[in-house]
Amino acid sequence: MFEGLMGRIAGRFARVEPRFRARQLVLGLLADLPRKNCWTIAEHVGDATPGGLQHLLGRAKWDADLVRDDLREFVLEHLADDEAVLVVDETGDLKKGTHTVGVQRQYTGTAGRIENSQVAVYLTYTSRHGHAGIDRALYLPKSWTGDRDRCEQASVPDEVGFATKPQLAQQMIERVLDAGTPAAWAAGDEVYGDNPKLRAALEKRGLGYVLAVSCTHRVLTAAGPQRADHLAKRVPRRAWQKLSAGRGAKGHRWYDWALVAITAGDPTGHQHLMIRRNRTTGELAYYRCYSPRPVPLSTLVKVAGSRWTVEETFQSSKGLAGLDEHQVRRWDSWHRWVTLALLAHAFLAVTAALERRDQVPTDDGTSPGGLIPLTCNEIQRLFTALVVRPVRDTAHRLRWSTWRRRHQARARHSHYRRQTTLQP
Template structure:
């Protein structure tokens, strides 16, 4: 079956129960197809022009005024991904991405840290959740971070259509909310992976302990651990003691996956630890993974693992190496599928655009996974290029 036929079958199946009228069904299918095409700037007008619409009205109506359940679409994206990528040893990966915006009207926009530039920008921040297995990886859930200044401003909320039940939540709390949805949906995964912005949050870790969720998350050196002789100490002190022991017999060189430049090889070691005030789930244990750069031995990163007691350390290292996959999803979503190229300002249109872009990425991921083994000869970049050109409208 051709990719065009696969795409038509997918959008037809999803649109059937999602919309009551044929017009939004067709606009939905057209928008997914346009996002997959080679359009320089993926706003409603250029997407409409590519697909052959005289104006952007149909897409704008679909995103704003049409009546349909965007969370039902999110659930369809999840079901589609899990049907093709789901594995018991899959992982969920949390990270946030940013969309730099002008003005102060777009929902959630504020002067805040922007991962794109590494400094404070006028932007929206989007905590995202990726599902990854050995077959592929794509977004499975999303949130829009609403800063306190927005959450507490009734006038701005009303203009942007923020629902009354939406209250201020930190980014780690939003990830915990998404994780709860994945648990309720029965998503198959073994670990949650994240960077230290999430791993340092005790409430997110507590959620995982309470629900017996395994995780491998980067943590800062001030993570409080129970000291060998009582009391507490930061994880950095345990690291210092380990480094003082010297080289022999401490480090093991291992790959934690393949990146764009080949195998990602580091020196690793591990310590059984007790996190102060945060016991693991029954039958689970905490392990501190220490990763050291081969090229620059002074560059060290810490990971806290929460896994069933007796879990082999190489398995935890493999999980730690999965974190970068969400960065690839962020890059492809933005650069290739228009994830943040929307021109919408309100709550509902934002969620609709982002979720439709998630479906487009899910389709590419599933089609890539279905490529014959011989296609691997082109390399990862070659496969992405093939995928992006195949569905052109």
């Protein structure tokens, strides 16, 4: 599986050197390293310095978008499903300084507060076979797009302007649909559900959606515009149905659900406000739903539950493939690192999906042999232990210790000299 994936992207590199370095980087991203960056990966794979990997990310001639297209085709080859869901969400990476592309003080769900961070929107393909990330878009705040000198220093292309997160999501969804990706639904959180332009674009493409909306979201009913939380208070007791949003780590996620028909500008589709109620706390959540054809409540609930697959993708791609551990500052370098990290995670996700497909699970999700199917974590452990043969001899480790200390000494001397120059 791994060699087939590497062979798929090999043609994107005109020279053998970057092709070899890309393979090394993906192997390093799949390794069980405590921290993954050019230094640690270069030492792990046996290079004398990180220069080769840094050249791959910064100066080598190859197009990360073409590799992204290969990644998408790889995922679709194994996970394609006509009823698949395209799930969009953003995640932030905490960063120091101000020179890394896209960084500013902004809210990020990673920290749960406003922090100096870099935010990107990702698209996950979710089907009955499995799920994996297939596209990415870096969010550039107005503090960046309004400062062309700053953008030039980070090698941001001139044609890249400001785009909101829903606009980035729309671009990615339309890109994968134009490529012929089989999918029937889109899902996302309130950032995307509250955006009318995104909803209109999805309706125009005939793509159904179940998008979370805020409690203050207004919908058009036969009685006129109404807030979502006001409509929820009028739902009769008999309208609530107990349904599972999908199987989680601890079993099914049971909620009470209700559906309210609403009207909208598109007379050809079916619009609803779906309300979810926590069976323990009574907490409510709201979803704006559209489908080109009538569908039962259970289908909309299943699509809403699939939104959590993007969270699982973030967790495993960061924990297993170093998605958030890049130490790059420029536009191209960020896209190259993230694309190869998504490629590494897709290898794990597809392998795990094929393992589950070959198993006939019991009611509690285990196989007849009393084992759960192989997970991404376990596949990574086996791949690292049985396939990857890192260089670990003493001389190599000592050479790297010397190289790190010399590089750090030069950096310290440079910082001290700059500080002395800037002092009055």
